[in-house]
Amino acid sequence: MPSVIYLIPTVLSDTETNCLPLYILDAVKNCSVFFVENERTARRYLKLLWKEMTIDSYEWYSIKDANDEVVSAFKQKIREDKNIGIMSEAGCPGVADPGQLLISVAQQMHLVVKPLVGPNSILLALMASGMNGQQFQFVGYLPIESSERTKVIKNLESESRQKQCTQIFIETPYRNNQLIEALTRILHPQTKICIAVDLTSPTETIQTKTVQQWKTAIPQIHKRPAIFLIYSGN
Secondary structure, rough: OOHHHHHHOOOOOOOOOOOOHHHHHHHHHHEEEEOOOHHHHHHHHHHHHHOOOOOOOOEEEOOOOHHHHHHHHHHHHHHOOOOEEEEEEEOOOOOOOOHHHHHHHHOOOOEEEEEOOOOOOOHHHHHHHHOOOOOEEEEEEOOOHHHHHHHHHHHHHHHHHOOOOOEEOOOOOHEEEEEEEEEHHHHOOOEEEEEEOOOHHHHHEEEEEEEEHOOOOOOOOOOEEEEEEEEEEO
16 A cells, blocks of 8 residues: 555643544554654654554654655655654644655655644634734744844734734744844834743743733743734734
């Protein structure tokens, strides 16, 4: 039988596995090869799902650097008709994740690609933000350099106002506080910002306020996983 490519979601928080559907375990058991963003955490996660799993009986490949060597290994396992699991470090593979490259290869080879339901920080934050869920875009990381970042933030706000569009982005956790400072300094006082922190964990917080409201109590979320949304439409 031709290979089946399973896109296996992972948890956003190490303390929460109840958000995963039971059928994920069936998919894991159907795989003999795993291409993962981080092998150590992937092994630990699968062992948590399936305590009887003999980890060393499976083949493991890192996709942290999705280069030609990784693609070549992926194609070879397909030629061997192996069922393959692709896993992100957190959340859903292929979304803000290097697994996208391998999924593209699988589609070009006309294989069955099976996305499995699991937590996704982008959608969870959007759902809880109260912002426009019909017009939105995820723009990944903003530039680090100050002047370029300012320009991009202003452009995102302008586009949000013109298109009634929710803008979604992320930051490296140790730069969260700097990003919040930039947003509250650059954006219009009535533009809304949603800050979603530690999604699916016991310390989860999701709050939407105007820039003016955030300025009265700037949150400190240094090194905490977060996702940011802005909306300047009506």
